[in-house]
Structures are given as structure tokens and as C-alpha cells.
Amino acid sequence: xxxxxxxxxxxxxxxxxxxxxxxxxxxxxxxxxxxxxxxxxxxxxxxxxxxxxxxxxxxxxxxxxxxxxxxxxxxxxxxxxxxxxxxxxxxxxxxxxxxxxxxxxxxxxxxxxxxxxxxxxxxxxxxxxxxxxxxxxxxxxxxxxxxxxxxxxxxxxxxxxxxxxxxxxxxxxxxxxxxxxxxxxxxxxxxxxxxxxxxxxxxxxxxxxxxxxxxxxxxxxxxxxxxxxxxxxxxxxxxxxxxxxxxxxxxxxxxxxxxxxxxxxxxxxxxxxxxxxxxxxxxxxxxxxxxxxxxxxxxxxxxxxxxxxxxxxxxxxxxxxxxxxxxxxx
Amino acid sequence: xxxxxxxxxxxxxxxxxxxxxxxxxxxxxxxxxxxxxxxxxxxxxxxxxxxxxxxxxxxxxxxxxxxxxxxxxxxxxxxxxxxxxxxxxxxxxxxxxxxxxxxxxxxxxxxxxxxxxxxxxxxxxxxxxxxxxxxxxxxxxxxxxxxxxxxxxxxxxxxxxxxxxxxxxxxxxxxxxxxxxxxxxxxxxxxxxxxxxxxxxxxxxxxxxxxxxxxxxxxxxxxxxxxxxxxxxxxxxxxxxxxxxxxxxxxxxxxxxxxxxxxxxxxxxxxxxxxxxxxxxx
Numbered sequence: 192x193x194x195x196x197x198x199x200x201x202x203x204x205x206x207x208x209x210x211x212x213x214x215x216x217x218x219x220x221x222x223x224x225x226x227x228x229x230x231x232x233x234x235x236x237x238x239x240x241x242x243x244x245x246x247x248x249x250x251x252x253x254x255x256x257x258x259x260x261x262x263x264x265x266x267x268x269x270x271x272x273x274x275x276x277x278x279x280x281x282x283x284x285x286x287x288x289x290x291x292x293x294x295x296x297x298x299x300x301x302x303x304x305x306x307x308x309x310x311x312x313x314x315x316x317x318x319x320x321x322x323x324x325x326x327x328x329x330x331x332x333x334x335x336x337x338x339x340x341x342x343x344x345x346x347x348x349x350x351x352x353x354x355x356x357x358x359x360x361x362x363x364x365x366x367x368x369x370x371x372x373x374x375x376x377x378x379x380x381x382x383x384x385x386x387x388x389x390x391x392x393x394x395x396x397x398x399x400x401x402x403x404x405x406x407x408x409x410x411x412x413x414x415x416x417x418x419x420x421x422x423x424x425x426x427x428x429x430x431x432x433x434x435x436x437x438x439x440x441x442x443x444x445x446x447x448x449x450x451x452x453x454x455x456x457x458x459x460x461x462x463x464x465x466x467x468x469x470x471x472x473x474x475x476x477x478x479x480x481x482x483x484x485x486x487x488x489x490x491x492x493x494x495x496x497x498x499x500x501x502x503x504x505x506x507x508x509x510x511x512x513x514x515x516x517x518x519x520x521x
Numbered sequence: 522x523x524x525x526x527x528x529x530x531x532x533x534x535x536x537x538x539x540x541x542x543x544x545x546x547x548x549x550x551x552x553x554x555x556x557x558x559x560x561x562x563x564x565x566x567x568x569x570x571x572x573x574x575x576x577x578x579x580x581x582x583x584x585x586x587x588x589x590x591x592x593x594x595x596x597x598x599x600x601x602x603x604x605x606x607x608x609x610x611x612x613x614x615x616x617x618x619x620x621x622x623x624x625x626x627x628x629x630x631x632x633x634x635x636x637x638x639x640x641x642x643x644x645x646x647x648x649x650x651x652x653x654x655x656x657x658x659x660x661x662x663x664x665x666x667x668x669x670x671x672x673x674x675x676x677x678x679x680x681x682x683x684x685x686x687x688x689x690x691x692x693x694x695x696x697x698x699x700x701x702x703x704x705x706x707x708x709x710x711x712x713x714x715x716x717x718x719x720x721x722x723x724x725x726x727x728x729x730x731x732x733x734x735x736x737x738x739x740x741x742x743x744x745x746x747x748x749x750x751x752x753x754x755x756x757x758x759x760x761x762x763x764x765x766x767x768x769x770x771x772x773x774x775x776x777x778x779x780x781x782x783x784x785x786x787x788x789x790x791x792x793x794x795x796x797x798x799x800x801x802x803x
Contacts, residue, residue: 231663253663255694263652263686270656273634273642274664275587278656294683297646298653302634 211372213347216281216309217245219354224250227358231271232279235261241281241311242372261286265294265308272304277358283317284310288329288366299364300336307357308333309367313343313407314458315504316371318497326368327487331463333366334436341436342389343368343457343465345410348378349387349433356389370408370458371497377411377431387431392439394446398428401519402446403511405456406432406465412501413456415508420515427515435465440472447473452481454515458506461486483518485511529746532575536742539570539606544772544799546605546618548792554622557630560782561675562602564706564767567740569599572671573606576749581611584638588668591641591657595650595674595684596704597631604628604637612639648681650674651701655687658699658760667755671700677709679720685730692731697757701732704739706769708780727762739765772799 217232224230224246233255238244247254257264261282268278280287287310288295299306310329317324333341342365344350350369357365377395378386387393395410396417405413410431417427428450430442447453453473455466466484473482485505492500501507505514543566551557572592579589594600601621608615620626627636631645642653654672661668678684691699705723707714715721727734737748748763769783770776773795787795 231659255659257686257690258693260683260686260690262683263655263690266649266652266683267656267659267687267690270593270642270653270658271660271663272656273653274657274660276660276663293646294649294652297643298649302643 211240211242213350213374213376214242214311214369214372215347215351216279216354216367217242217247219351220246220279221249223355223358224253227277229275229277230279230358231255231276232281233257233264233268234280235259235264235282235286237282241283241309243279243281243309246279261291262294265291265306266298268306269298269302269304272306273302277305277307279307279309281309281311283324284313284326284329284368285317285324288333288368289326292332295333295366296336300338303338303363305362305364307354307365307367309369311369312371313368314370315492315500316497318500319494321494322491325492327458327460327492329366329368330435330457330459330465331467334463334468338363339436340365340389340434341368342366342434343406344387344433345407345431346374346376346378347372348376348380352385352387353389353433361389368407374408375411377414387433390434390437390439392442393431393433394428394442395431396427396429398426399450400426401452401454401515402428402430402450403454403456403515404430404432404443404446404465404469406435407458409456409458409506409511412506412508412511416511416515419508419512423516425516425519432465432469435468438468438472443469443472444476444478447476447478447480452519454518455484456506456511457486459486461488481518485514532746533742536567536570536574539574539609540566540742541799541802542609543569543602543605545796547602548787548795550601550604550618550621551786552792553619554630556784556786557601558598558784559787560708560769560776560779561596561704561706562599563771563773563776564739564769565596565599565602565673565704566771567742567745568673568702568704568765569603569606571742571745571749573610575746577671578668581639584612588666590668591654591670593642593650593653593657593670593672594632594644595647595672595678597644599673600630600632603632607637607639613637647675647678648683651684651687651691654699654701655691655694655696658691658696659694661698669698669700669752669755671702673702673704676703676705676707676714676720676723679703679723680718688727688730688732691760695758696760697753698755699760700752701760701762703762703764704767705764706767708769708778708783710780710783712780723764731759733759733761735761735763737763737765739767740771772802774798
């Protein structure tokens with residue numbers, strides 16, 4: 192694939208693949224595959240856009256393309272896991288966490304199997320493809336399942352680290368939620384140092400007036416927002432809550448006590464998602480603080496190119512800063 | 522079919538007895554629960570007994586033995602007919618069955634792989650089983666294991682779209698180590714399958730998905746044995762569907778063919794009649 196120049200709006204498939212540098216599941220599994228014969232992977236005709244194919248190229252005998260049959264794929268992954276495999280499944284989040292929800296619940300979560308689901312192009316990343324291709328419910332859905340761990344990494348480096356941990360030391364089902372992979376990274380890749388651990392929030396910036404708790408691609412936007420807020424005199428803590436379940440409650444409570452105001456930001460409906468999960472922790476703690484959830488407010492997204500949609504829904508840095516400013520000064 | 526020797530005759534008699542035991546225990550266990558799946562368990566009794574006393578390769582003292590054959594019930598609601606067999610072959614003590622459906626019991630209406638030794642996969646959501654089997658068969662291939670995976674499905678189950686996703690993928694992946702057993706008892710909860718939502722012709726559907734198809738009388742133990750003994754080689758390229766012609770409620774005259782007995786609770790007199798008929802049956 193030649194390096195091409197492209198417009199930020201492009202959706203041409205192969206340019207898109209080239210741009211999706213943060214979709215690191217396939218390359219990570221390819222790296223781990225030799226020492227971990229238990230890894231198998233599968234997709235449903237989206238192995239290239241999800242970049243799981245990077246594993247399939249290296250280990251064709253352990254890679255299965257199920258065609259457009261997600262329910263069968265997820266359930267077969269459970270069957271594979273029952274034979275001792277760690278089964279990685281990846282397709283667009285709308286066809287995984289939403290379409291195959293019952294299969295995930297009954298065949299994966301209930302038997303508590305080592306199936307790792309990676310929903311890509313989540314939230315509104317599919318832009319003008321429309322609501323059928325958006326996933327603004329998958330956190331709520333998977334979070335409601337007992338045994339399920341729910342992780343929304345900030346970038347490709349984080350995804351790679353968390354997948355590696357999940358292969359080496361973690362048991363049980365995980366739902367990973369990632370975007371289309373062409374976003375700006377938050378973490379600098381460092382072979383010497385693990386920067387993301389399952390269940391441990393990362394405080395990326397300290398602040399005393401407000402804490403923004405974000406997940407997924409909104410972490411980077413929250414950092415941009417913190418810069419703007421700093422200029423407005425609002426000292427903002429930014430927390431990457433990549434693991435939504437089980438949540439790092441200690442970090443949440445500490446932030447609430449120390450900054451007195453918490454704003455959650457997610458590319459997801461505010462019902463049942465990250466914001467709801469944080470709210471549950473706060474309300475049950477008895478700690479009093481200002482609190483607001485930011486995301487989609489019980490609505491389906493407009494049609495548009497992703498770049499403009501994030502602006503429209505105030506899910507870019509400037510938008511989050513404006514929401515935060517209004518919230519803190521209310 | 523020269524394999525039906527005198528030894529096999531003994532086996533046939535043993536399996537018939539064990540099928541009877543499964544039916545009798547089903548009646549006893551359902552009487553503890555006060556509700557259960559008689560009809561669809563009785564249609565599978567000979568299939569269960571043939572699998573566990575003849576066909577399946579397993580070690581009840583080592584339930585997670587990696588090379589064992591797998592058996593998954595797509596029609597998990599027939600579990601009550603399998604539990605007594607699992608106990609009888611030594612996976613757990615028979616007394617454990619007395620807790621059936623009571624608070625905290627491992628034994629519910631549908632089987633749980635994490636609670637019951639010998640259950641290879643949890644089931645209950647109709648239509649999942651064959652997909653699980655596809656995964657198990659792929660797992661066997663990846664590990665170069667020679668075991669087979671058997672999936673029992675009801676004819677009503679074939680109404681689930683996922684079954685055909687799984688059938689397509691099994692054909693596509695050339696899973697000669699996968700066997701679908703269809704308990705074609707011709708009834709579902711609400712009525713007769715053909716009238717309610719017709720899934721016929723069954724044979725042609727499986728053939729068109731690239732499967733090897735065998736028709737058999739699902740209550741004829743000798744035929745079942747022959748069918749299982751003559752399956753294509755594990756490393757052949759076509760999965761096999763065994764379509765078992767069965768009778769819902771088989772063995773109890775007033776239940777036979779009746780969809781009303783899919784889920785029911787027998788009164789004391791009926792229990793007595795049913796036990797007499799089963800004990801006196803062939």
C-alpha cells in the first residue's frame with residue numbers, strides 16, 4: 192500500500208486502512224501469536240477495516256472469517272474458548288455489542304469464557320453511514336452483563352497494552368470498544384513501560400477545579416479541553432477511565448473530593464454508559480460534588496462527516512471546554 | 522452393517538433400559554419441580570442413551586479431558602432427560618439429582634457447564650448450539666485433535682436463523698468432525714411445527730448447505746448405533762446431519778404426538794399411568 196495524501200474526511204477503504212494506525216489488535220496478536228498458541232481470531236467480513244487481518248496473515252490456520260453472520264461468529268468463539276482457546280472477535284461495534292448482544296450475554300458472559308470482543312468504529316465514527324452503523328449503546332449493553340469487563344482504550348498503544356495483559360494474565364470475557372483508529376494518539380509507545388493496566392484509571396493531568404473523566408477517543412479531546420480551560424483559569428484534572436467495568440472507584444472518589452466537580456465525557460448515550468457508571472459510584476459513596484454527564488442525550492446522531500459531527504455534538508476539545516465552562520460556572 | 526454382533530445386541534438391550542431409566546427419572550425430577558419438558562425429553566431418550574452408552578468417547582472421572590467427544594444440547598430444555606444419564610455414567614452422585622430446580626441447585630431446566638460435570642456447554646437459548654459446535658470443531662482442528670462434536674437440535678430449533686448461519690459456516694469450513702442430530706419430533710410449544718412455521722423439507726436444506734445427511738428412526742436403537750458407527754471419517758470434509766424421525770412424548774401413550782406436553786406437570790394418577798407404560802414398554 193503506497194503512502195497517500197488524503198483529506199481528513201475520506202472514507203475510501205484502502206486509504207482508511209492506511210490511516211487506521213490506532214487499530215492495533217491484529218498486529219498485537221500477531222506479535223503474541225507465536226508464544227500463545229491459544230490465540231485464535233475471527234471477523235465477519237470486516238477483518239481488513241478492523242485490521243484483525245494483521246493476525247490472519249501471520250496465522251491463517253488460526254484465523255476464521257465468518258462472513259456476514261455475527262451471531263454465529265460470537266457463539267462459535269464461545270465454542271472455541273470452551274476448548275481452551277482465547278478467542279478474539281472483531282467487527283464494527285454496531286454489529287458486535289449491539290447486534291450480537293444476546294449471543295454475547297448467553298454464550299460468552301454467562302459461561303464466563305475467554306472471548307475478547309473488539310468493537311471498532313464505535314460511537315459516531317461511521318459518520319454519514321448513519322445510525323445503523325453507529326454504536327452509542329454498547330457500553331450500556333455490555334456493562335449490564337455479569338462477568339463482563341468493559342474497556343475503552345484511548346488509542347492504539349493503550350489497546351495493544353491492554354490486549355497483551357488480557358492474553359497473558361486476565362481471565363474471562365472482555366468487550367473492547369475502539370474507534371476507527373485514525374485518531375491522534377494519547378500515549379507514546381514505550382516497549383519498556385506499561386502505561387495502561389486493566390482496572391486502573393490514568394490521571395493524565397492534574398487539576399484542582401474540575402475533573403474530566405473520559406474514555407476512548409474522548410480522552411485526547413478532554414486533554415485539549417483542559418488546555419483551553421487552563422487559559423480560562425479553570426484548573427482541570429483529566430482522567431482516562433479506559434476500564435469502565437470494573438471501575439477504578441478509588442480514583443473517582445479521590446477526584447470528587449479533591450476537585451469538587453466531575454464531568455464525564457463519552458462518545459455514547461449518557462444513559463448507562465461511562466457517565467452513569469461514574470454517577471453510581473459517586474452517589475453510593477456519600478461524597479458530594481458537582482456532576483454532569485456529557486455525550487449523546489437520548490438521541491440518534493445526525494448524518495455528517497465525523498470531523499464535523501464531533502464538533503456539532505461538542506465532543507471535540509473546544510466543545511468539551513465550552514460544556515465544562517458552563518457546567519463549572521453554573 | 523456387519524458390526525451388529527451379539528455384543529451389540531447386549532448393547533442394544535442396555536441402551537433400551539437406559540432410555541427407560543431416563544424417562545422414569547424425568548418423571549420423578551419433573552415432579553420435584555412441578556413443571557418440566559416431558560415431550561421433548563422423551564423424544565430424545567434413545568438418542569441420549571445411545572450417545573452415552575455407545576457412541577461418545579469420554580471419561581466421567583476426568584470430565585474436562587481435552588480429547589473427549591463433545592455433546593451440546595441446542596435443545597437445552599431436554600436436559601432433564603440427560604442429567605440422570607450423566608449421574609448413571611459417573612459424572613456425579615445420583616443423589617445430587619434430588620436437588621433438581623431447588624434453590625441453588627446446579628440442576629435447572631437448562632444445563633450449566635460451570636455447575637454440572639459432564640455438560641460440555643451451557644444452553645437454553647435455542648439456536649446457539651450448532652454455532653458452539655462450529656467453534657468446538659474448529660478448536661479440534663487447530664489442536665489436531667480427533668474428537669467429534671455432536672449437537673442435538675429440535676425441529677423447532679431449525680426455525681432460528683442462526684442455525685443456518687452455523688450450517689453455512691460448518692459447510693464452508695469443511696467440518697467433517699461436526700455432527701448435527703435433529704430430533705424431529707414435529708411439535709413446538711404452540712403447536713405442530715409444520716402448521717405453525719413450516720421448516721420442511723429438512724433434508725434438502727442441510728444438503729444444500731453442503732452437509733452429508735442421514736435419515737434414521739430416532740427411537741430405533743439399532744439404527745442409531747449403525748448410523749453413529751458409520752459416520753464419515755473425522756477428517757472428511759462434510760459435516761453430517763442425522764435427521765431422527767421421533768415422536769414427542771414417546772413411551773407414554775397419552776403424551777405421544779401432543780404439543781401440549783412440551784411443558785407440563787403430571788398429576789398423581791397420570792404419573793402412575795406414565796410409569797406403568799414406560800416400565801412395560803419396549
